[in-house]
Amino acid sequence: MNTPLSPNDNPKDDDRHLRFHLPHAHLSSVFGDDWFALKAESFARFFGTPTFLVAQTIIVAVWIGMNVAGLTKFDVYPFILLNLAFSLQAAYAAPLILLAQTRQADRDKTSSDADARHREDIAKANEERQVLTVKQTEQLVILLAQNTRLTEITKEMSERIEALTRELHDKLARMDSKS
Template identity: 80%
Template sequence: MNTPTTPQDNPQDDKHHLRFHLPHAHLSSVFGDDWFALKAERFARFFGTPTFLVAQTVIVAVWIGLNVAGLTKFDVYPFILLNLAFSLQAAYAAPLILLAQTRQADRDKASADADARHREDIARANEQRQIQTAEQTAQLLLLVEQNTRLTEMTKQLSERIETLTLELHDKLASTGTKA
């Protein structure tokens, strides 16, 4: 059985508001669409949130506070372990953020392509409506002209019938008075 593969092959899908996005559904993203890819992108997006910034600030303040106050000695000044943690975070954060941006750029490009096709489709439909309107206007003008001619012919025939009726009346009236 031959099934439609594009929205243009199936006229029932023309009313679907995302029909222009369907051709991009087969594209895989940079991260992919598996569990890891989705979690990695979500994690990369989390780096720019106020929640992350506040939480990181609290953790660093507690880390430094505990070590400066002498309550613990796991990372004394100059906080080498804290610097190592920041370096590790940066090493993972930068590529994840870049990949998330690339993935978003792919989605934006696909959406822009679909929007451009949608605008072109609207423009074509508008041109077709304008052509149909022009054709209908020409047909209406032709019908008005025909109606005008028919009205003039009806008027002329009515005047002729009136003239003939008057002539017939006059003949019959003049014949009736002679007899």
């Protein structure tokens, strides 16, 4: 599952950074992923945008302005039709917003679970690296001790060779001086 990127892979187009979320991709949300649920969620998200708020403000201002100025008489003061429109909007907006929040909560939970699993994998890999580091350190200490011992043996042998060379040199020098 942890596939490394090859040199030919384009990380921009690659979704491997989502590999911990993939096990949850088959799960559908509580309200499903059908056309209605998706459109209802996008409509509920639109309710909180500045575009919606500005458009609604303009429509209400024009509505009230036209009726107060007497340009039209379809909804005179106290604007009962406008109140009915707001009530109808609220009756649909509240459930749609709750639907969007529930779907987002489901996505957040799934993402949180995948993130927790990812953190656990990282912690496990870190522990394995620490154990491996301890083993390698122990091996290095053993090798260093062996190297130290070999260096000591080499020194002892060099000193012994030097002593034997002097002894041989002295014997040869004495033989030359006798002859």
